[in-house]
Amino acid sequence: MTTKDGTTHFAPELHIPNKTFDIGFYKNFGAVEHFCFRNDDGSIHVAELNIDGAIFHVHETMRHSAGSLEPISAKGVTAVIGLFVPDVDEVMQKAIKAGATQVNAPRDYEYGYRQGMFKDPFGHYWQIQKKIPQ
Template sequence: MTIEIQPALSPHLVVDDAPAAIDFYIKAFGATEIGRVPRPDGKLIHAALQINGAMIMLNDDFPEASGGKSMTPPALGGTPVTIHLTVTDVDQKFQQALDAGATVVMPLDDQFWGDRYGMVRDPFGHQWSLGQPVREVSYDEIQRAMSQA
């Protein structure tokens, strides 16, 4: 058997309560669960989802594997990373995430760079942006808009 490797870049999220996170991502972002690997105590050492055509991996927090420190966004005081989804129905997808339990970080609005865009935080502390291109904008136009801000 030969395993074919495809180049990829996949976020790997650490959460408290990975089964609940999987349920949330299914409701909020239409994720499809690919699989999960639980320990005997039920904590997930690995799970894989597909969201918007991309692989997302996640696992429960295991401080014992990180020098005794929790690695979840709440334990770290937040996250510097935003996971971005480009979608064709951003108003509906943004509301779907809110209905599933996300909170608004940045309200959905038309942005100077040409996207209708907003940001949410999921119940596990991870930040997601959702955007839909609505008009073509050149880099020169973006630069002019930034210099006027």
């Protein structure tokens, strides 16, 4: 996806179970919803959100998408979302308060990053990180 200013960036698509009606976790975590298209029964088809300008989508699992699974039915992690932020500890606390489960507490690593990891209510793993100034 190319933005208005011509830069290129990733916009991951996180698959959620069919018949999901509530993605409030993401809003409670601080995401801003750009749009949300719902199915006739009111369940979510696709929503576009952003966290401080980092765009991502949540999308119901589609039968025609070969091999696409969400973490619950896949019985495991399908991808890890890396989110670079100014304050790892603050963002981790916000995620836990919103309903995430901590996987790894934030800590500094020898390769120059401070990182922590959480699992969101849909089973997606998020690695919250920042490069430590040397």
